[in-house]
Amino acid sequence: MNELQVFSELHKFLAGLGPMEINLAPKSLTLGYSPRSFRGKAPKFATLYGEKRYNCLILHVDPGNKESTKGKIVQKEIQQLLHFNIIEMRNFSLKNHEVYIPFEVIDSKNRLELVKEFVRVQYNDVIR
Template identity: 50%
Template sequence: MNELMVFTDLYKFLGALGPMRISMTGKTFSVGFTPMRFVGKVAKFATLNGEKNHQCLILHVDAGNPTSTRGEAVQHAIQMTLGFDIQQMRKFKRKNHEAYIPLEVLTNTKSLEAAKELIENEFFRAIKK
């Protein structure tokens, strides 16, 4: 599976999780996903980044709380499940309240389905806040 196919599949999957506000920045090729609900505000849940050196899905696991380190725990779980080390794959500055899934580690249906399960769990956690 190439990164474009993975990007497209994840785009469709994220959009189908529930009512979602989808935004695209003008400067970069990144798409943000913010769950919508009738009561209360929900922060951005995920960003699909298609930039050449940053191709990844960013999960904003504790959005709105930049001092949180929950993203590190989620990142560790993702790395154990999918078998990669983010520090070796990406040199850009990462935030402690976010978790990153490089698109190139989703090389087959099994890894993509495992990633979707992790994403779905984080989505339902985010909308319960």
């Protein structure tokens, strides 16, 4: 799978998780996903970054809590599941409450399904 296919498949998946507000960044291929419920809009849950520097899915695993370190724990889980190391693959600063999944590690339908299930679990944690 190429990175454009991965971006497209993840967009369809994220948009279909439930009521979602999707924002497109003004000058880049970056989409932000914020769940909506009867209580209103929740903090941003996921971001698809199509820019060269990032080219990844970012999950905001403890949205609204920038002091959280839950992202570090969840990052280790996804790295073990998909056998990659984000520090070796990207040189941008990582935030403690975010999880980074580079598009290039999602190189098959099987890995895409693993990522979808992983994201579904994180999404369910956020909307509870």
